[in-house]
Amino acid sequence: MDLLTPMLRGSALTALFSDAQAVQGMLDFEAALARAEAACGVIPSEAVAAIERACDVRSIDMTALGEAAASAGNLAIPLVKQLTAQVKQNDPDAARYVHWGATSQDVIDSGFVLQLREALLKTDEMLANLLAALAKQTTLHRETVMPGRTWMQHALPVTFGLKLAGTLDALLRWQVRLREISSRALTLQFGGAAGTLASLNDHGPAVAEALAQELNLTLADTPWHSQRDRLLEIGHWYAGVCGTLGKFASDFSLLMQTEVAEVSEPTAPGRGGSSAMPHKRNPVGCAAILTAVQRTPGLMATLYASQIQQHERALGGWQAEWEVLPELITLAGGVIAQSEQLVRGMQVDAVKMRADLDITHGLIMAESVTLALAKFIGKQDAHHLIETLCHQALDQKCPLLQLLENDPRLTAHFTPAELTALLDPSKATGSATYFVRQVLARYQEQCHDHSLSD
Numbered sequence: 001m002d003l004l005t006p007m008l009r010g011s012a013l014t015a016l017f018s019d020a021q022a023v024q025g026m027l028d029f030e031a032a033l034a035r036a037e038a039a040c041g042v043i044p045s046e047a048v049a050a051i052e053r054a055c056d057v058r059s060i061d062m063t064a065l066g067e068a069a070a071s072a073g074n075l076a077i078p079l080v081k082q083l084t085a086q087v088k089q090n091d092p093d094a095a096r097y098v099h100w101g102a103t104s105q106d107v108i109d110s111g112f113v114l115q116l117r118e119a120l121l122k123t124d125e126m127l128a129n130l131l132a133a134l135a136k137q138t139t140l141h142r143e144t145v146m147p148g149r150t151w152m153q154h155a156l157p158v159t160f161g162l163k164l165a166g167t168l169d170a171l172l173r174w175q176v177r178l179r180e181i182s183s184r185a186l187t188l189q190f191g192g193a194a195g196t197l198a199s200l201n202d203h204g205p206a207v208a209e210a211l212a213q214e215l216n217l218t219l220a221d222t223p224w225h226s227q228r229d230r231l232l233e234i235g236h237w238y239a240g241v242c243g244t245l246g247k248f249a250s251d252f253s254l255l256m257q258t259e260v261a262e263v264s265e266p267t268a269p270g271r272g273g274s275s276a277m278p279h280k281r282n283p284v285g286c287a288a289i290l291t292a293v294q295r296t297p298g299l300m301a302t303l304y305a306s307q308i309q310q311h312e313r314a315l316g317g318w319q320a321e322w323e324v325l326p327e328l329i330t331l332a333g334g335v336i337a338q339s340e341q342l343v344r345g346m347q348v349d350a351v352k353m354r355a356d357l358d359i360t361h362g363l364i365m366a367e368s369v370t371l372a373l374a375k376f377i378g379k380q381d382a383h384h385l386i387e388t389l390c391h392q393a394l395d396q397k398c399p400l401l402q403l404l405e406n407d408p409r410l411t412a413h414f415t416p417a418e419l420t421a422l423l424d425p426s427k428a429t430g431s432a433t434y435f436v437r438q439v440l441a442r443y444q445e446q447c448h449d450h451s452l453s454d
Contacts, residue, residue, distance in 0.1 A: 016115055016119050020062075026075070029102075035048055037101070042101070042200060049094075051083075065079060074319070080107070108322075117186050120182050120452060126336045128447065145353065145354060146159065146163075147357050157429050159433070172442055174240060179449075181233050182452055185230045189220075191222075195222070195223040232307060238296075238329050241332055242293045252265075252283065265345070266345025285338050293335060299327060299331075363393060
Protein backbone atom coordinates (compact mmCIF):
# COMPACT_ATOMS: atom_id res chain seq x y z
CA MET A 1 0.00 0.00 0.00
CA ASP A 2 2.40 2.64 -1.22
CA LEU A 3 -0.41 5.21 -1.27
CA LEU A 4 -0.42 5.13 2.54
CA THR A 5 3.33 5.55 2.92
CA PRO A 6 3.25 9.37 3.28
CA MET A 7 0.65 9.03 6.04
CA LEU A 8 2.07 6.10 8.00
CA ARG A 9 5.73 5.79 6.99
CA GLY A 10 6.57 9.34 6.01
CA SER A 11 10.10 9.59 7.36
CA ALA A 12 13.64 9.21 6.07
CA LEU A 13 13.73 5.68 7.51
CA THR A 14 11.45 4.33 4.81
CA ALA A 15 13.94 4.89 2.00
CA LEU A 16 16.60 3.00 3.98
CA PHE A 17 14.55 -0.19 3.70
CA SER A 18 13.79 -0.09 0.00
CA ASP A 19 14.45 -3.14 -2.15
CA ALA A 20 17.47 -1.41 -3.65
CA GLN A 21 18.94 -0.65 -0.23
CA ALA A 22 18.42 -4.24 0.91
CA VAL A 23 20.21 -5.64 -2.13
CA GLN A 24 22.98 -3.05 -1.95
CA GLY A 25 23.60 -3.99 1.66
CA MET A 26 24.13 -7.60 0.64
CA LEU A 27 26.41 -6.55 -2.20
CA ASP A 28 28.44 -4.40 0.19
CA PHE A 29 28.92 -7.50 2.30
CA GLU A 30 30.17 -9.47 -0.72
CA ALA A 31 32.63 -6.75 -1.70
CA ALA A 32 33.95 -6.49 1.86
CA LEU A 33 34.22 -10.27 2.08
CA ALA A 34 36.44 -10.33 -1.00
CA ARG A 35 38.69 -7.62 0.42
CA ALA A 36 38.94 -9.36 3.79
CA GLU A 37 39.73 -12.76 2.30
CA ALA A 38 42.34 -11.30 -0.01
CA ALA A 39 43.96 -9.53 2.94
CA CYS A 40 44.10 -12.88 4.76
CA GLY A 41 45.51 -14.75 1.76
CA VAL A 42 42.37 -16.83 1.22
CA ILE A 43 41.63 -15.60 -2.31
CA PRO A 44 43.93 -13.91 -4.85
CA SER A 45 44.14 -10.16 -4.43
CA GLU A 46 43.69 -9.84 -8.20
CA ALA A 47 40.09 -11.03 -7.85
CA VAL A 48 38.97 -8.20 -5.59
CA ALA A 49 38.62 -5.38 -8.11
CA ALA A 50 36.34 -7.32 -10.45
CA ILE A 51 34.13 -8.42 -7.56
CA GLU A 52 33.94 -4.90 -6.16
CA ARG A 53 32.97 -3.42 -9.54
CA ALA A 54 30.10 -5.86 -9.89
CA CYS A 55 28.73 -5.14 -6.39
CA ASP A 56 26.42 -2.38 -7.61
CA VAL A 57 22.67 -2.77 -7.28
CA ARG A 58 22.19 -1.04 -10.63
CA SER A 59 23.62 -4.12 -12.35
CA ILE A 60 21.09 -6.45 -10.73
CA ASP A 61 17.89 -7.54 -12.47
CA MET A 62 15.53 -6.97 -9.55
CA THR A 63 12.50 -8.57 -11.19
CA ALA A 64 14.40 -11.73 -11.96
CA LEU A 65 15.88 -11.69 -8.47
CA GLY A 66 12.48 -11.62 -6.82
CA GLU A 67 11.08 -14.35 -9.03
CA ALA A 68 14.09 -16.60 -8.44
CA ALA A 69 13.86 -16.10 -4.67
CA ALA A 70 10.49 -17.83 -4.67
CA SER A 71 12.18 -21.08 -5.67
CA ALA A 72 15.48 -20.53 -3.86
CA GLY A 73 13.90 -19.70 -0.51
CA ASN A 74 15.80 -16.44 -0.05
CA LEU A 75 17.23 -13.51 -1.99
CA ALA A 76 20.89 -14.31 -1.41
CA ILE A 77 21.07 -17.46 -3.52
CA PRO A 78 19.88 -15.87 -6.80
CA LEU A 79 21.76 -12.66 -5.94
CA VAL A 80 25.05 -14.55 -5.69
CA LYS A 81 24.28 -16.22 -9.03
CA GLN A 82 23.67 -12.87 -10.71
CA LEU A 83 26.76 -11.38 -9.07
CA THR A 84 28.94 -14.29 -10.14
CA ALA A 85 27.67 -13.97 -13.71
CA GLN A 86 28.43 -10.23 -13.69
CA VAL A 87 31.98 -10.82 -12.44
CA LYS A 88 32.52 -13.66 -14.92
CA GLN A 89 31.80 -11.38 -17.87
CA ASN A 90 34.87 -9.29 -17.03
CA ASP A 91 37.09 -11.70 -15.11
CA PRO A 92 36.30 -15.43 -15.23
CA ASP A 93 39.04 -16.23 -12.73
CA ALA A 94 37.70 -13.73 -10.18
CA ALA A 95 34.20 -15.19 -10.51
CA ARG A 96 35.47 -18.37 -8.84
CA TYR A 97 35.94 -16.45 -5.56
CA VAL A 98 32.58 -14.72 -5.24
CA HIS A 99 30.89 -15.52 -1.88
CA TRP A 100 33.84 -17.70 -0.85
CA GLY A 101 33.21 -19.48 2.46
CA ALA A 102 30.01 -17.60 3.30
CA THR A 103 26.41 -18.73 3.47
CA SER A 104 23.17 -17.06 2.41
CA GLN A 105 22.29 -16.04 5.93
CA ASP A 106 25.63 -14.30 6.39
CA VAL A 107 24.85 -12.16 3.36
CA ILE A 108 21.25 -11.38 4.30
CA ASP A 109 21.83 -10.75 8.00
CA SER A 110 24.97 -8.65 7.60
CA GLY A 111 23.43 -6.69 4.73
CA PHE A 112 20.44 -5.99 6.95
CA VAL A 113 22.69 -4.89 9.80
CA LEU A 114 24.24 -2.34 7.44
CA GLN A 115 20.73 -1.02 6.77
CA LEU A 116 20.08 -0.95 10.51
CA ARG A 117 23.20 1.11 11.11
CA GLU A 118 21.93 3.84 8.81
CA ALA A 119 18.48 3.57 10.34
CA LEU A 120 19.76 3.92 13.90
CA LEU A 121 21.85 6.96 12.95
CA LYS A 122 18.87 8.62 11.30
CA THR A 123 16.59 7.64 14.17
CA ASP A 124 18.96 9.21 16.68
CA GLU A 125 18.85 12.43 14.67
CA MET A 126 15.05 12.38 14.36
CA LEU A 127 14.65 11.68 18.06
CA ALA A 128 16.96 14.58 18.93
CA ASN A 129 14.82 16.91 16.82
CA LEU A 130 11.66 15.71 18.55
CA LEU A 131 13.25 16.15 21.97
CA ALA A 132 14.26 19.72 21.12
CA ALA A 133 10.73 20.59 20.03
CA LEU A 134 9.25 18.97 23.13
CA ALA A 135 11.70 20.71 25.47
CA LYS A 136 10.78 24.06 23.93
CA GLN A 137 7.05 23.50 24.46
CA THR A 138 7.63 22.16 27.97
CA THR A 139 9.51 25.33 28.86
CA LEU A 140 6.85 27.53 27.31
CA HIS A 141 4.01 25.87 29.24
CA ARG A 142 5.70 25.07 32.53
CA GLU A 143 3.23 27.37 34.37
CA THR A 144 0.14 26.72 32.22
CA VAL A 145 -2.40 25.33 34.69
CA MET A 146 -4.95 22.80 33.50
CA PRO A 147 -7.14 20.04 34.94
CA GLY A 148 -5.40 16.80 35.71
CA ARG A 149 -7.48 13.78 34.79
CA THR A 150 -7.61 10.31 36.31
CA TRP A 151 -10.05 7.63 35.21
CA MET A 152 -11.03 10.14 32.47
CA GLN A 153 -12.40 12.51 35.15
CA HIS A 154 -11.10 15.75 36.65
CA ALA A 155 -8.63 14.97 39.42
CA LEU A 156 -6.37 17.81 40.64
CA PRO A 157 -4.79 20.75 38.82
CA VAL A 158 -1.59 20.05 36.91
CA THR A 159 0.39 22.05 34.40
CA PHE A 160 0.55 21.39 30.68
CA GLY A 161 4.31 21.69 31.05
CA LEU A 162 4.31 18.74 33.44
CA LYS A 163 2.19 16.73 31.02
CA LEU A 164 4.69 17.41 28.26
CA ALA A 165 7.61 16.79 30.61
CA GLY A 166 6.35 13.27 31.24
CA THR A 167 6.68 12.48 27.55
CA LEU A 168 10.02 14.27 27.35
CA ASP A 169 11.32 12.31 30.32
CA ALA A 170 10.31 8.98 28.75
CA LEU A 171 11.86 9.88 25.40
CA LEU A 172 15.12 10.85 27.11
CA ARG A 173 15.25 7.33 28.53
CA TRP A 174 14.58 5.90 25.07
CA GLN A 175 17.43 8.02 23.72
CA VAL A 176 19.81 6.49 26.26
CA ARG A 177 18.60 3.00 25.39
CA LEU A 178 19.09 3.65 21.68
CA ARG A 179 22.72 4.56 22.19
CA GLU A 180 23.23 1.54 24.43
CA ILE A 181 21.79 -1.04 22.04
CA SER A 182 23.60 0.21 18.95
CA SER A 183 26.93 -1.30 19.96
CA ARG A 184 25.28 -4.64 20.70
CA ALA A 185 23.07 -4.75 17.63
CA LEU A 186 25.46 -3.63 14.91
CA THR A 187 27.24 -6.96 14.80
CA LEU A 188 28.67 -8.90 11.86
CA GLN A 189 27.01 -12.16 10.92
CA PHE A 190 29.60 -14.57 9.54
CA GLY A 191 29.55 -18.27 10.25
CA GLY A 192 29.36 -20.17 7.01
CA ALA A 193 27.04 -23.09 6.39
CA ALA A 194 26.64 -24.29 9.99
CA GLY A 195 28.28 -21.55 12.02
CA THR A 196 31.78 -23.01 12.07
CA LEU A 197 33.43 -21.31 9.05
CA ALA A 198 34.73 -24.78 8.22
CA SER A 199 35.23 -23.90 4.55
CA LEU A 200 37.86 -21.34 5.52
CA ASN A 201 39.86 -23.88 7.52
CA ASP A 202 42.23 -22.11 9.93
CA HIS A 203 41.61 -18.71 8.32
CA GLY A 204 38.06 -18.36 9.69
CA PRO A 205 38.72 -16.12 12.71
CA ALA A 206 41.15 -13.90 10.81
CA VAL A 207 38.76 -13.41 7.91
CA ALA A 208 35.91 -12.69 10.31
CA GLU A 209 37.95 -10.05 12.08
CA ALA A 210 39.06 -8.46 8.83
CA LEU A 211 35.50 -8.51 7.49
CA ALA A 212 34.15 -6.84 10.63
CA GLN A 213 36.76 -4.11 10.23
CA GLU A 214 35.91 -3.66 6.56
CA LEU A 215 32.24 -3.17 7.38
CA ASN A 216 32.89 -1.29 10.64
CA LEU A 217 30.74 -3.74 12.58
CA THR A 218 31.26 -5.40 15.94
CA LEU A 219 32.69 -8.92 15.75
CA ALA A 220 30.52 -11.36 17.68
CA ASP A 221 32.09 -14.05 19.85
CA THR A 222 30.08 -16.59 17.89
CA PRO A 223 27.87 -16.48 14.79
CA TRP A 224 24.26 -15.66 15.71
CA HIS A 225 22.38 -17.43 12.92
CA SER A 226 19.75 -18.78 15.30
CA GLN A 227 20.19 -16.38 18.25
CA ARG A 228 18.06 -13.38 17.32
CA ASP A 229 18.05 -11.37 20.55
CA ARG A 230 19.88 -8.45 18.96
CA LEU A 231 17.15 -7.90 16.39
CA LEU A 232 14.49 -8.44 19.04
CA GLU A 233 16.06 -5.68 21.13
CA ILE A 234 15.96 -3.29 18.18
CA GLY A 235 12.34 -4.14 17.54
CA HIS A 236 11.56 -3.61 21.21
CA TRP A 237 13.14 -0.15 21.09
CA TYR A 238 11.04 1.00 18.14
CA ALA A 239 7.86 -0.53 19.57
CA GLY A 240 8.56 1.09 22.93
CA VAL A 241 9.00 4.54 21.42
CA CYS A 242 5.75 4.00 19.54
CA GLY A 243 4.06 3.20 22.85
CA THR A 244 5.32 6.42 24.45
CA LEU A 245 4.27 8.56 21.49
CA GLY A 246 0.97 6.69 21.16
CA LYS A 247 0.14 7.66 24.74
CA PHE A 248 1.00 11.27 23.91
CA ALA A 249 -1.18 11.26 20.77
CA SER A 250 -4.06 9.64 22.64
CA ASP A 251 -3.97 12.30 25.36
CA PHE A 252 -3.64 15.07 22.79
CA SER A 253 -6.64 13.86 20.80
CA LEU A 254 -8.74 13.72 23.97
CA LEU A 255 -7.75 17.29 24.83
CA MET A 256 -8.77 18.26 21.28
CA GLN A 257 -12.36 17.03 21.65
CA THR A 258 -14.94 19.73 20.99
CA GLU A 259 -16.15 19.73 24.59
CA VAL A 260 -12.59 20.11 25.90
CA ALA A 261 -10.82 22.12 23.17
CA GLU A 262 -7.71 22.82 25.21
CA VAL A 263 -5.29 22.06 22.36
CA SER A 264 -5.35 21.83 18.58
CA GLU A 265 -3.16 20.27 15.94
CA PRO A 266 -1.16 22.51 13.58
CA THR A 267 -3.26 24.17 10.91
CA ALA A 268 -2.59 23.84 7.20
CA PRO A 269 -4.72 23.96 4.05
CA GLY A 270 -6.70 20.73 3.76
CA ARG A 271 -5.54 19.38 7.11
CA GLY A 272 -8.13 17.72 9.32
CA GLY A 273 -11.15 18.47 7.17
CA SER A 274 -14.19 16.31 6.53
CA SER A 275 -15.68 15.34 3.17
CA ALA A 276 -19.14 15.94 4.61
CA MET A 277 -18.87 18.43 7.49
CA PRO A 278 -17.20 21.78 6.72
CA HIS A 279 -16.77 22.65 10.39
CA LYS A 280 -14.61 19.64 11.26
CA ARG A 281 -11.01 19.94 12.40
CA ASN A 282 -9.99 16.37 12.99
CA PRO A 283 -6.83 15.21 14.83
CA VAL A 284 -5.34 13.64 11.72
CA GLY A 285 -1.77 13.65 13.04
CA CYS A 286 -2.87 11.81 16.16
CA ALA A 287 -4.83 9.38 14.00
CA ALA A 288 -1.76 8.59 11.88
CA ILE A 289 0.34 8.04 15.01
CA LEU A 290 -2.24 5.81 16.66
CA THR A 291 -2.85 3.84 13.46
CA ALA A 292 0.83 2.93 13.30
CA VAL A 293 1.04 2.26 17.03
CA GLN A 294 -1.91 -0.12 16.86
CA ARG A 295 0.11 -2.35 14.54
CA THR A 296 3.29 -2.58 16.62
CA PRO A 297 2.11 -5.19 19.18
CA GLY A 298 1.34 -7.68 16.41
CA LEU A 299 4.67 -7.06 14.72
CA MET A 300 6.49 -7.51 18.02
CA ALA A 301 4.56 -10.72 18.67
CA THR A 302 6.00 -12.08 15.43
CA LEU A 303 9.52 -11.10 16.45
CA TYR A 304 9.08 -12.80 19.81
CA ALA A 305 7.71 -15.93 18.15
CA SER A 306 10.67 -15.85 15.76
CA GLN A 307 13.08 -16.35 18.65
CA ILE A 308 12.32 -20.06 18.41
CA GLN A 309 14.82 -21.01 15.72
CA GLN A 310 15.71 -24.61 15.05
CA HIS A 311 19.26 -25.86 15.57
CA GLU A 312 22.06 -24.00 13.74
CA ARG A 313 19.94 -22.48 10.94
CA ALA A 314 16.23 -21.81 11.18
CA LEU A 315 13.15 -22.65 9.16
CA GLY A 316 10.43 -19.97 9.17
CA GLY A 317 11.47 -17.86 12.15
CA TRP A 318 14.42 -16.22 10.43
CA GLN A 319 12.44 -15.63 7.26
CA ALA A 320 9.57 -14.04 9.19
CA GLU A 321 11.87 -11.23 10.30
CA TRP A 322 12.64 -10.05 6.78
CA GLU A 323 9.53 -7.92 6.36
CA VAL A 324 8.35 -7.57 9.95
CA LEU A 325 11.30 -5.66 11.42
CA PRO A 326 11.59 -3.16 8.53
CA GLU A 327 7.84 -2.62 8.72
CA LEU A 328 8.06 -1.94 12.45
CA ILE A 329 10.97 0.45 11.99
CA THR A 330 9.41 2.41 9.14
CA LEU A 331 6.09 2.70 10.99
CA ALA A 332 7.97 3.97 14.04
CA GLY A 333 9.78 6.45 11.81
CA GLY A 334 6.42 7.78 10.69
CA VAL A 335 5.30 8.04 14.32
CA ILE A 336 8.40 10.04 15.28
CA ALA A 337 8.04 12.35 12.26
CA GLN A 338 4.32 12.92 12.85
CA SER A 339 4.97 13.55 16.55
CA GLU A 340 7.61 16.17 15.85
CA GLN A 341 5.28 17.97 13.45
CA LEU A 342 2.50 17.82 16.04
CA VAL A 343 4.67 19.10 18.88
CA ARG A 344 6.25 21.92 16.90
CA GLY A 345 2.97 23.27 15.60
CA MET A 346 0.58 22.48 18.44
CA GLN A 347 -1.86 25.20 19.44
CA VAL A 348 -2.48 25.50 23.17
CA ASP A 349 -5.47 27.38 24.58
CA ALA A 350 -4.29 28.31 28.06
CA VAL A 351 -7.45 30.36 28.66
CA LYS A 352 -9.66 27.35 27.96
CA MET A 353 -7.49 25.19 30.20
CA ARG A 354 -7.99 27.67 33.02
CA ALA A 355 -11.71 27.90 32.34
CA ASP A 356 -12.08 24.11 32.39
CA LEU A 357 -10.70 24.10 35.91
CA ASP A 358 -13.86 25.93 36.96
CA ILE A 359 -16.48 23.73 35.31
CA THR A 360 -16.94 21.72 38.51
CA HIS A 361 -17.40 24.96 40.49
CA GLY A 362 -14.56 24.30 42.89
CA LEU A 363 -14.90 20.54 43.31
CA ILE A 364 -11.49 19.96 41.72
CA MET A 365 -9.98 21.67 44.78
CA ALA A 366 -11.82 19.56 47.35
CA GLU A 367 -8.65 17.75 48.39
CA SER A 368 -6.95 21.05 49.16
CA VAL A 369 -9.77 21.99 51.55
CA THR A 370 -9.75 18.50 53.06
CA LEU A 371 -6.04 18.62 53.90
CA ALA A 372 -6.32 22.10 55.36
CA LEU A 373 -9.27 21.09 57.53
CA ALA A 374 -7.57 17.84 58.58
CA LYS A 375 -5.09 19.84 60.63
CA PHE A 376 -7.97 20.74 62.92
CA ILE A 377 -10.30 17.72 62.94
CA GLY A 378 -8.27 14.85 61.52
CA LYS A 379 -7.97 13.41 58.02
CA GLN A 380 -10.83 10.91 58.13
CA ASP A 381 -13.42 13.32 59.53
CA ALA A 382 -12.29 16.07 57.19
CA HIS A 383 -12.58 13.77 54.18
CA HIS A 384 -16.09 12.68 55.16
CA LEU A 385 -17.28 16.25 55.71
CA ILE A 386 -15.90 17.66 52.45
CA GLU A 387 -17.13 14.62 50.50
CA THR A 388 -20.64 15.26 51.86
CA LEU A 389 -20.46 18.93 50.86
CA CYS A 390 -19.24 17.96 47.39
CA HIS A 391 -22.26 15.70 46.91
CA GLN A 392 -24.53 18.53 48.04
CA ALA A 393 -22.86 20.90 45.58
CA LEU A 394 -23.54 18.46 42.77
CA ASP A 395 -27.13 17.83 43.82
CA GLN A 396 -27.91 21.53 44.31
CA LYS A 397 -25.80 22.62 41.32
CA CYS A 398 -24.12 25.33 43.34
CA PRO A 399 -20.45 26.31 43.84
CA LEU A 400 -18.58 24.45 46.55
CA LEU A 401 -17.34 27.76 47.95
CA GLN A 402 -20.92 28.75 48.77
CA LEU A 403 -21.44 25.66 50.90
CA LEU A 404 -18.08 26.04 52.59
CA GLU A 405 -18.76 29.65 53.55
CA ASN A 406 -22.14 28.67 55.06
CA ASP A 407 -20.90 25.73 57.09
CA PRO A 408 -19.85 26.59 60.67
CA ARG A 409 -17.57 23.57 60.78
CA LEU A 410 -15.45 25.38 58.16
CA THR A 411 -15.93 28.98 59.17
CA ALA A 412 -14.75 28.09 62.67
CA HIS A 413 -11.28 27.62 61.21
CA PHE A 414 -11.13 29.66 57.97
CA THR A 415 -12.01 33.15 56.84
CA PRO A 416 -13.83 33.65 53.51
CA ALA A 417 -10.57 34.84 51.97
CA GLU A 418 -8.77 31.72 53.16
CA LEU A 419 -11.47 29.48 51.73
CA THR A 420 -11.26 31.33 48.41
CA ALA A 421 -7.49 30.84 48.39
CA LEU A 422 -7.87 27.13 49.11
CA LEU A 423 -10.01 26.82 45.98
CA ASP A 424 -7.50 28.59 43.71
CA PRO A 425 -6.15 25.98 41.24
CA SER A 426 -3.06 28.01 40.42
CA LYS A 427 -1.86 27.54 44.00
CA ALA A 428 -2.36 23.79 43.97
CA THR A 429 0.05 22.37 41.42
CA GLY A 430 2.35 20.99 44.10
CA SER A 431 5.82 20.09 42.86
CA ALA A 432 4.92 20.34 39.16
CA THR A 433 7.39 23.17 38.56
CA TYR A 434 10.14 21.23 40.31
CA PHE A 435 9.49 18.11 38.24
CA VAL A 436 9.52 20.10 35.02
CA ARG A 437 12.78 21.75 36.02
CA GLN A 438 14.32 18.35 36.72
CA VAL A 439 13.39 16.98 33.29
CA LEU A 440 14.57 20.10 31.46
CA ALA A 441 17.88 19.92 33.31
CA ARG A 442 18.24 16.29 32.27
CA TYR A 443 17.49 17.28 28.69
CA GLN A 444 20.16 19.99 28.72
CA GLU A 445 22.68 17.55 30.13
CA GLN A 446 21.81 14.77 27.72
CA CYS A 447 21.56 16.83 24.54
CA HIS A 448 25.24 17.71 24.93
CA ASP A 449 26.22 14.04 25.04
CA HIS A 450 27.64 12.42 21.93
CA SER A 451 25.20 11.24 19.30
CA LEU A 452 25.53 7.94 17.45
CA SER A 453 27.24 9.74 14.57
CA ASP A 454 30.08 11.00 16.78
